[in-house]
Amino acid sequence: MPYDTGLDRNPANYAALTPTSFLTWAAEVYPDRLSGIHGARTFTWRETYARCRRLASALAKLGVTRNTTVAVMLANTPEMYEAHFGIPMAGGVINTLNTRLDADAIAFMLRHGDAKILITDRMYSDVMRDALARCGTNPVVIDVDDSEYDGPGERLGSIEYEDLLRTGDPSFPWAAPPDEWDSIALSYTSGTTGDPKGVVTHHRGAYLSALGDIVAWDMPSFPVYLWSVPMFHCNGWCHGWSVAAKAGTNIYLRKVDPAVMLRLIREHRVTHFGGAPIVYSFLVNAPDELYEGIDHTVHCFTGGAAPPASVIEATERRGFRLTHIYGLTETYGPATICAKKPEWDELELHERARLNGRQGVRFQLQEGMTVIDPETMKEVPADGETIGEVMYRGNMTMKGYLKNPKATEAAFAGGWFHTGDLAVLHADGYIKIKDRSKDIIISGGENISSLEVEDTIHRHGKVMACAVVAQPDEKWGETPVAFVELKDGASVTEEELILHCREHMAHFKCPKRVVFGPVPRTSTGKIQKFVLRQRVRSTAAIDV
Ligand code: ADP
Secondary structure, X not given: OHHHOOOOOOXXXXXXXXXXXXXXXXXXXXXXXXXXXXXXXXXXXXXXXXXXXHHHHHHHHOOOOOOOEEEEEOOEOHHHHHHHHHHHHOOOEEEEOOOOOXXXXXXXXXXXOOOOEEEEEHHHHHHHHHHHHHHOOOOEEEXXXXXXXXXXXXXXXXXXXXXXXXXOOOOOOOOOOOOOOOEEEEEEOOOOOOOOOEEEEEHHHHHHHHHHHHHHXXXXXXXXXXXXXXXXOHHHHOHHHHXXXXXXXXXXXXXXXXXXXXXXXXXXXXXXXXXXXXHHHHHHOOOHHHHOOOOOOOEEEEOOOOOOHHHHHHHHHOOXXXXXXXXEHHHOEEEEEOOOOHHHHHOOHHHHHHHHOOXXXXXXXXXXXXXEEOOOOEEOOOOOOOOEEEEEEOOOOOOXXXXXXXXXXXXXXXXXXXXXXXXXEOOOOOEEEEEEOOOOEEEOOEEEOHHHHHHHHHOOOOEEEEEEEEEEEOOOEEEEEEEEEEOOOOOOOHHHHHHHHHHHOOHHHOOOEEXXXXXXXXXXXXXXXXXXXXXXXXXXXXXX
């Protein structure tokens, strides 16, 4: 077997894939280009590389080695970016904590993930103090005292980040992991589905996902990337590693605020950013004058929740090139893209938005994604009607859930990763998500897609955000109830909205009740439907 002998792997022809290698490359090739801008602070790729090596070296001195968990509770700052390189360069596993969680949830994660080190921004000191008191472990605490933050909060730890960096070696001889399957990140799911599960990803997958984003987005060299996606969320959809691979410039952002975002887009001529659909709802409704002076092409990704067609339309009208993506923490963030076809450009905006509202097709770097009947494990017919579960397989899928073999086994049953999202497959191979399995409303035996009802409500020009959930009903089993947040200064009655729905949808799908007021969201812009379901259950109980 000539091809099986004498042709082995050796250090000259094989290296473990790791996204940290993108940083070395950017620093070697473009040392003087700007890697980041954070208010008054700027960094070059040479500086960022040196800071990451210092961090890796300092962490190694604190005992971080292969598979040590290092938790971070950080905003989208340079330190958070550096953590994505420095921690894995020391062999550690980065555990990004969701900055909006409460102390109990964080304490659970610190304990379950067994974090030996915690890097925390002063802004979150209240929650973190309680979490540290409750977690039952004793991580070394490093404070980030960001000069761009002048709000309340105190230092909790023994050393400040900049002082820590000074203890590290800027030429630290870091090495790629011995095995590209080694863990790089631990990310707890946001808990919209109950107990958080610790998603573990590997160097190889992170490397491929970062490149997958570049290919899917057609990202050219030197992107100017605005950090509106929280970096704690699936490692910022792997975009931080992509920016290094393209020697771009990171524009850091502590808080998503449309006025600040539009100012930064104009000032720094931002070329790329991402965000949940709600970010775009706020952006498109910002006053026209904030758009003045933005005369360059801006590419953006939206995902994390289904974007209403009206939001896609409005974003296009604002001149942004919006691409719809879909994925989960378990797939390193986006792994499906609504790939645009040139012939769609000829279509009416409304029709184009409808096509773009579909979640789409797999990333090139993900081997498989389709809609499968979970009972038979067969692909559903591509008829745009038969509902099945979205499933993935390939290199952009997690290793599994930490210390949870049962959940891991269930998630990978039949050789596919089960997402829990219900969708249909269209004739052109594009998928359209109808609901998460637990969000679908079953009324009189008919399935109602809550997303479809929300999409229709969104078409009413005065609606800012909305969520539709099932309300228990004696006669129908369940009926839809809509929670609606109106645009500033707008007023609409319940009857008007229900009538609007009846004009655009089958009547059984229309909400039977509309509740006006703020819609509860997670920090990543996902609506917390379980909170709303609890609310309708308790009011239903009172009504009875
Ligand atoms: P969690 O499961 O804790 O909410 P994730 O961030 O992993 O955390 O969420 C992934 C889920 O978000 C998907 O399973 C899906 O339900 C939803 N989602 C993400 N992107 C989209 C999209 N483009 N359209 C519809 N739903 C989406």
